[in-house]
Amino acid sequence: MLLPxxxxxxxxxVLPMFLTVGLAFTDYDALxxxxxxxxxxxxxxxxxxxFQIAVRNSLIYVGLAVPLRLLGALALALFLNGRRRGLYxxxxxxxxxxxxxxxxxALIWLWIYNPxxxxxxxxxGALGLPEPLWLVNSQTALLSIVLMATFQIGEGFVILLxxxxxxxxxxxxxxxxxxxxQWTMFRxxxxxxxxxxxxxxxxxxLIASAQQSFAPAYLMTGGGPYYATLFLPLxxxxxxxxxxxxxxxxxxxxxxxxxxxxxxxxxxxxxxxxGYADDV
Amino acid sequence: xxxTFKGKLHWWYLWRYLFPTxxxxxxxxxxxxxxxxxxxxxxxxxxxxxxxxxxxxxxxxPTPLAWANYWEIFQIVPLAxxxxxxxxxxxxxxxxxxxxxxxxxxxxxxxxxxxxxxxxSLAVLLMMAPSSALxxxxxxxxxxxxxxxxxxxxxxxxxxxxxxxxxxxxYWTFRRVPLELFESARLDGAGAFHSWWALxxxxxxxxxxxxxxxxxxxxxxxFIDPLLYLKSESRYTLAxxxxxxxxxxxxxxxxxxxGAAVMTMPVVVSYLFVQRFAWMEGRLAGxxx
Numbered sequence: 001m002l003l004p005x006x007x008x009x010x011x012x013x014v015l016p017m018f019l020t021v022g023l024a025f026t027d028y029d030a031l032x033x034x035x036x037x038x039x040x041x042x043x044x045x046x047x048x049x050x051f052q053i054a055v056r057n058s059l060i061y062v063g064l065a066v067p068l069r070l071l072g073a074l075a076l077a078l079f080l081n082g083r084r085r086g087l088y089x090x091x092x093x094x095x096x097x098x099x100x101x102x103x104x105x106a107l108i109w110l111w112i113y114n115p116x117x118x119x120x121x122x123x124x125g126a127l128g129l130p131e132p133l134w135l136v137n138s139q140t141a142l143l144s145i146v147l148m149a150t151f152q153i154g155e156g157f158v159i160l161l162x163x164x165x166x167x168x169x170x171x172x173x174x175x176x177x178x179x180x181x182q183w184t185m186f187r188x189x190x191x192x193x194x195x196x197x198x199x200x201x202x203x204x205x206l207i208a209s210a211q212q213s214f215a216p217a218y219l220m221t222g223g224g225p226y227y228a229t230l231f232l233p234l235x236x237x238x239x240x241x242x243x244x245x246x247x248x249x250x251x252x253x254x255x256x257x258x259x260x261x262x263x264x265x266x267x268x269x270x271x272x273x274x275g276y277a278d279d280v
Numbered sequence: 281x282x283x284t285f286k287g288k289l290h291w292w293y294l295w296r297y298l299f300p301t302x303x304x305x306x307x308x309x310x311x312x313x314x315x316x317x318x319x320x321x322x323x324x325x326x327x328x329x330x331x332x333x334x335x336x337x338x339x340x341x342p343t344p345l346a347w348a349n350y351w352e353i354f355q356i357v358p359l360a361x362x363x364x365x366x367x368x369x370x371x372x373x374x375x376x377x378x379x380x381x382x383x384x385x386x387x388x389x390x391x392x393x394x395x396x397x398x399x400x401s402l403a404v405l406l407m408m409a410p411s412s413a414l415x416x417x418x419x420x421x422x423x424x425x426x427x428x429x430x431x432x433x434x435x436x437x438x439x440x441x442x443x444x445x446x447x448x449x450x451y452w453t454f455r456r457v458p459l460e461l462f463e464s465a466r467l468d469g470a471g472a473f474h475s476w477w478a479l480x481x482x483x484x485x486x487x488x489x490x491x492x493x494x495x496x497x498x499x500x501x502x503f504i505d506p507l508l509y510l511k512s513e514s515r516y517t518l519a520x521x522x523x524x525x526x527x528x529x530x531x532x533x534x535x536x537x538x539g540a541a542v543m544t545m546p547v548v549v550s551y552l553f554v555q556r557f558a559w560m561e562g563r564l565a566g567x568x569x
Contacts (some may be wrong), residue, residue, distance in 0.1 A: 001387040001472060002399075004380040005447065008440025009402070013409050016417030021296070023416065030423065079311065085307065092555060093312035096319060099551045101501035103522045104540035106323045111533050117334035119321050126338065151315060211412040215503060219523070233412050240416050241508065259415060262555055 023250035041251035051252065053227050054235040057142060058256070061213050062233060062263070064146045064204045070198065073156030078190075081164045091161070098154030106219040109148045110135070135221055138228035145216045145229055156201050163197040164190070178187055183260075199271055206263055210256065233258050304490060322544065326350070328535035334533070349538040356528065356535070359542070361514070364523030366500055369517060373438045373499040374492045381441030381491060385450025385473070386480050390462060400451070403444035415508055431508035434499065434517070442498060446491045447540050453487040454480060493554045497547050518543050 024041055028034035045051045080090050100108070112120045113134035121131040134144045150272035171189045180188070213232035217223055223238075232252060240249035285401075321341075326349055329337075329343040353359055388399050419428070427433040440446040457480075463477040481488065503519040510516060516524070525539045 001383040001478070004439050005384040005441060008380070008437070009406055011421065011438060012418065012440060013414065014422065015407055016414040017409070019417035019420060020413060021418070028420075030420065076311070080308065084301075084304065086308075090308050090312045092552070094315050095551070095555075096548065097315055099497070099547050100318070100504040100544050101519065101547060103519045104322075104544045105318075107522065107526060107536050107540045108318050111325060111537060112318065112321060114533075117336075117533070119325075119335075119338050122338040124334070151318070207408060207410045210410045211504070214412065219526070236412070237415070240419070246416055246420070253413060253416065257410075260410075 007273060009101070020250050020253055023246055024122075024254045026247050028246040030092065030246055034150065036248070037247060041247045042255070045144050045248055045255070050230065050235060054230045054232045054252075055255075055259075057230055058209075058232045059230070059259075060142060061146060062209050064143070064225050065149050065209055066147070066202060068146065068150050069153050069156060069205055070201055071098075072150050073153040073160055073201070074194075074198070076157050077154070077160035077164055078186075081161060091157075094157055095154035097151040100152075102215045103219060105148070105152070106216050109216070110220050113144055119135050134228075136225065138225045139223055141225060141228040145213065147217065149212060152258070159197055159201060160194060195271075199267070202267060203264060206260060206267070210260065309465055319544070319548070322537050323542055325533055326541045328534040328537075330534045346534065348411065349534050350542070351526065353535050353539050353542070357525050359518075359521055359525075359539070362518045363542075364515050365431075365515055366518040369434050370496045370499040372535055373442060374495045376438035377442045377446060377495045378488060378492055380439060381446040382449045382450045382481065382484060382488065383476065384441055385452075386454050386476050388447070388451045389454035389457070390459065395407055400448070403447055406440070408443045413502070415504070419508060429511040429515065431515065432504070434505050436564050438495070446495065449487055449491055450484060453484045457483055470513065490554045493550050497550055500543075501547060527535050 008182065023034060025032035025036065025038060027037045027041075076094055080087055080094065097105070106276055112118050115121055115133045118134075120134075124131050132140050135141050168188060171193075172185055175185050175189060208228045211233055213231040214237065217231050217234045218237065221229045223234050233256075236252050236256070239245050239252065243280045292307050313559075324340060324342060327345045327347065328339070328348040330349065330352070331380065388396055391399070406530075418433075419421060422433045422436070427436065437443075441450075461479060462475055465479055470478070502517075503523075506517045506520050512528070522536075522539050522543060526536060529535060
């Protein structure tokens with residue numbers, strides 16, 4: 001009964017992982033047999049300007065999108081926590097953008113961001129606010145892609161909501177007796193108890209951002225303008241499936257995951273563990 | 281019940297209860313309204329008469345309503361064929377996932393605690409594996425297996441229950457069933473597969489339905505797999521179909537939005553239908569996609 005699961009896991013996850021690492025040291029075009037190249041692929045990609053641009057863009061994306069999405073989910077969870085009437089409807093609405101299929105979401109935002117006809121700039125104009133060029137301007141294109149990602153936070157929102165509801169009520173009562181204000185309660189009760197969830201979400205968002213940035217860049221900007229939204233997954237995709245340089249693409253992939261590992265390690269050191277602090 | 285004092289609203293009721301409540305709901309409506317806005321704009325624009333000059337102010341409700349847009353997109357691209365492909369992939373995905381995920385969850389629930397814990401961590405690790413890391417190597421593997429450009433490549437993840445979160449959903453469902461039930465079935469001579477079919481599945485019916493719907497949503501929405509593994513136009517799924525529509529006519533926004541609506545609305549409706557389970561799964565997948 002467990003057989004299909006194990007076969008699938010080995011064939012579709014474990015084997016591909018090792019294969020990617022293996023291919024990173026070879027020259028392979030998906031037609032002829034791979035030939036060994038040693039670390040030459042890594043030397044080559046490091047010298048490519050586009051690779052450096054993609055690394056920088058991906059780092060900026062992660063640096064902006066991960067904290068923004070986390071804060072957004074946390075703020076919404078705190079706001080929509082409780083037992084009021086109608087909360088269920090609000091929560092449903094917050095989750096909605098998360099279920100929209102990738103390509104439809106990209107097309108909708110392409111329309112929303114249209115600088116001349118799009119509804120967003122009409123709305124901003126009506127409110128007397130500046131109307132940026134969004135995806136068309138290389139200064140704002142990356143930010144626009146980050147912004148649209150901050151609306152697909154339903155999963156994080158639900159996780160934190162559940163985390164909030166698990167906080168025992170006695171804690172707040174006790175704090176109220178001791179004369180703790182709203183901020184003190186949040187700082188010393190809510191936040192420490194939510195910490196494991198927050199750390200978990202950060203880890204998962206770090207990992208997810210690897211593919212999150214692909215679809216919007218591929219569908220909406222093609223990596224432009226002037227490579228402003230060229231992220232690593234897009235470059236890997238083009239390298240492998242447009243130019244059939246699987247060796248180079250795999251090497252980029254490996255660098256990407258080493259980088260991700262380093263970021264996770266950094267997170268581990270900063271938080272000091274995985275968030276299970278004892279000083280609750 | 282408003283608190284009244286001799287027929288009049290008491291001032292402190294207004295101050296302490298009514299104003300804060302109104303303020304809260306006002307703020308909540310604004311905030312959550314923003315999250316619904318993309319869908320509203322998609323629908324509003326999809327009903328706009330094509331060929332009219334584009335709007336110059338925010339248009340909440342176009343006049344006249346051009347329902348013909350939804351007919352039109354089926355003429356420009358073979359949308360019906362794309363939908364058929366998507367449904368085909370989705371149905372097979374659901375059927376296989378229903379079997380494999382429930383098998384795995386069923387077996388896990390009956391293992392000794394140590395192996396259980398080990399399997400749960402394995403499932404969590406599998407969900408953590410970033411899918412982009414697998415693109416290239418899966419392409420190579422599918423090529424070797426002769427699965428490229430076939431629905432097989434798209435359905436392949438269903439062997440392992442599509443997502444480890446579905447396996448865990450079944451595992452949690454079966455864990456709530458007292459072990460003695462399956463134990464006594466075994467003593468009565470029922471094999472593992474028989475007790476899965478006759479005892480397990482009927483008990484897990486709500487989970488089965490929810491996982492089925494979520495699985496269908498997954499395959500229906502999937503853009504990257506068909507992009508990577510399909511070549512023949514006759515096999516394209518709806519996600520790729522929308523991409524083609526976009527490439528054909530980038531500036532005809534009403535038609536593009538109609539296409540997006542055709543793809544989005546079934547997912548939104550099914551989401552509302554299985555919301556509680558979607559949240560549970562979201563909680564899992566969220567932790568660990």
